[in-house]
Amino acid sequence: MPYSMEIIHTGDFIHMNDKGGLDVETSKQALFKLARTCVQSGITNALLDLRDAKIELDFQDLYKVAEAFKEMGFRTSHRLALLYRDKAGPRVEFFSIKPGAGAEFFARLASEQGWNVRAFGDYEHAIEWFSMTSPAG
Numbered sequence: 001m002p003y004s005m006e007i008i009h010t011g012d013f014i015h016m017n018d019k020g021g022l023d024v025e026t027s028k029q030a031l032f033k034l035a036r037t038c039v040q041s042g043i044t045n046a047l048l049d050l051r052d053a054k055i056e057l058d059f060q061d062l063y064k065v066a067e068a069f070k071e072m073g074f075r076t077s078h079r080l081a082l083l084y085r086d087k088a089g090p091r092v093e094f095f096s097i098k099p100g101a102g103a104e105f106f107a108r109l110a111s112e113q114g115w116n117v118r119a120f121g122d123y124e125h126a127i128e129w130f131s132m133t134s135p136a137g
Contacts, residue, residue, distance in 0.1 A: 004128055005045040007040050010053045024061055035072035044078055045130045050103060051085045062106040063099040081129060082107055086121025 013030040017023040020076050074080070084100035100135040103119035110117035 004041075006034075006041075006043045006048060007047045007049060008034055009049045010051075014053060028061075028064075032072050035074060038061055039073035039075075039078070045081070046079070047081045047083055047126055047130075049083045051083060053084075059102070059105060063109055070109045074115060076114050079130060080110070080118075081126040082119040083115065083123060083126050084119060084121055110123065 013034055014026055015026040015030060020023040035046070082103040084103040086100060100119055100121055107117045117121045118126075118129060120129070
């Protein structure tokens, strides 16, 4: 079954401030713009490739972005896959938080609000999910 998909890399929406930290508001606005462009172009599936992210949003910021899906123009028929690095990187893991915990948290929040969002540590599994007739949770 054919489908439309857009791959969005971290460099497309992650913006840093002049102190080297994440500029949350600018990054959020860039992500909103990308989402609206996908919706207006009729793209029903987006893969957000987070594997090269050098910084992670905190859980409060992830919650705000998950709440904003409707504002972005997403419909419950759209699918968003979050692709994270499934191996521990150079960052120290505190309190045994595994790689991808933020992506999985975001996907859970968005799913609880009725959106088709899943987090994947494997590219092939994300693409397979897109090709399913009915998205499995």
